[in-house]
Amino acid sequence: MASSSLAFPSISLNKLSSSNNSTSFARCRDGVRSFSTRNLDRSRVFMTVSVGSSASVHDALFLDYKPSCAFLFPGQGAQAVGMGAEAQNVPAAADLYKKANDILGFDLLDVCTNGPKEKLDSTVLRQPAIYVTSLAAVEVLRAREGGQQIIDSVDVTCGLSLGEYTALAFAGAFSFEDGLKLVKLRGEAMQEASDAAKSAMVSIIGLDSEKVQLLCDAANEEVDEANKVQIANFLCPGNYAVSGGVKGVEAVEAKAKSFKARMTVRLAVAGAFHTHFKEPAVSRLEAALVATEIRTPRIPVISNVDAQPHADPDTIKNILARQVTSPVQWETTVKTLLNKGLQKSYELGPGKVIAGIVKRMEKKAEIENVGA
Numbered sequence: 001m002a003s004s005s006l007a008f009p010s011i012s013l014n015k016l017s018s019s020n021n022s023t024s025f026a027r028c029r030d031g032v033r034s035f036s037t038r039n040l041d042r043s044r045v046f047m048t049v050s051v052g053s054s055a056s057v058h059d060a061l062f063l064d065y066k067p068s069c070a071f072l073f074p075g076q077g078a079q080a081v082g083m084g085a086e087a088q089n090v091p092a093a094a095d096l097y098k099k100a101n102d103i104l105g106f107d108l109l110d111v112c113t114n115g116p117k118e119k120l121d122s123t124v125l126r127q128p129a130i131y132v133t134s135l136a137a138v139e140v141l142r143a144r145e146g147g148q149q150i151i152d153s154v155d156v157t158c159g160l161s162l163g164e165y166t167a168l169a170f171a172g173a174f175s176f177e178d179g180l181k182l183v184k185l186r187g188e189a190m191q192e193a194s195d196a197a198k199s200a201m202v203s204i205i206g207l208d209s210e211k212v213q214l215l216c217d218a219a220n221e222e223v224d225e226a227n228k229v230q231i232a233n234f235l236c237p238g239n240y241a242v243s244g245g246v247k248g249v250e251a252v253e254a255k256a257k258s259f260k261a262r263m264t265v266r267l268a269v270a271g272a273f274h275t276h277f278k279e280p281a282v283s284r285l286e287a288a289l290v291a292t293e294i295r296t297p298r299i300p301v302i303s304n305v306d307a308q309p310h311a312d313p314d315t316i317k318n319i320l321a322r323q324v325t326s327p328v329q330w331e332t333t334v335k336t337l338l339n340k341g342l343q344k345s346y347e348l349g350p351g352k353v354i355a356g357i358v359k360r361m362e363k364k365a366e367i368e369n370v371g372a
Contacts, residue, residue, distance in 0.1 A: 206262025
């Protein structure tokens with residue numbers, strides 16, 4: 001799946017490019033060398049990888065990262081008809097939609113800007129739509145006065161579920177084109193898995209994670225194995241998504257008030273994301289990831305699976321395959337960034353979901369939205 005147009009050159013520990021090429025998403029002032037390797041031997045991960053042609057690093061290269069400025073990318077649910085319109089005023093951003101049209105085989109911009117909503121909301125379409133629009137937002141920011149300086153100052157990135165692919169593209173782990181192909185396949189594979197078994201997701205508002213787990217346990221006592229539920233998305237305190245069989249989700253909804261939940265919201269998604277219900281999608285993703293060139297990111301990219309940054313391309317591939325069946329550890333990710341001293345963050349792409357989560361966890365957090 002290697003692209004003929006690689007937007008992200010491979011990095012070297014000995015020498016980092018200082019090019020100002022406006023088509024490159026990923027830049028870092030100090031490069032990989034700014035991250036300490038003092039405590040690598042204490043890490044639970046000991047893989048080594050080849051970086052460039054002359055250096056070897058552990059998967060835990062970024063384990064001691066010290067964040068100051070972060071780019072955060074949204075996941076499914078952030079889409080809205082009209083997104084992408086602002087990007088058309090910035091040539092580099094508009095060009096991404098043209099590249100996407102060639103890869104996807106249809107006019108993505110038309111779906112983004114004109115809908116209809118039902119079409120944009122489909123898993124197959126909204127994943128590439130959010131991916132492209134989020135990276136277009138990077139170019140919108142770059143075109144602003146002082147935008148390039150902000151991009152150069154970013155020293156950590158992450159994304160919510162789908163947004164992890166966007167973060168990896170921004171960090172240079174793979175090209176825009178290869179990332180889009182992966183996201184397209186991910187959406188198709190997840191939809192096929194949803195069609196194979198009835199499942200659902202519901203947000204539980206107003207309970208801590210321990211209470212939500214007890215709620216899931218109570219619901220699971222009343223349904224068979226095929227309908228059991230679990231916490232699939234640890235968003236932030238008081239907001240957790242539960243996934244599972246339809247009967248299990250209905251049991252959760254019925255019992256939520258007795259557990260003092262403020263409310264439940266059934267999510268308009270294609271089935272039980274981040275659970276075993278998506279297992280049929282894993283093999284397709286694994287095959288596509290094996291065929292994709294993935295490089296060590298130039299800055300830490302925090303994984304949804306374990307809330308840790310990884311440097312080894314093979315580990316990154318394995319984690320991306322596991323991500324669709326693993327709970328999203330977004331609460332831990334944001335909490336860790338804040339505890340490590342994050343000073344400023346930017347949400348790039350449609351919607352303001354991530355900004356809301358960050359503010360809920362730390363009212364004084366400084367976060368800015370950049371749309372496209």
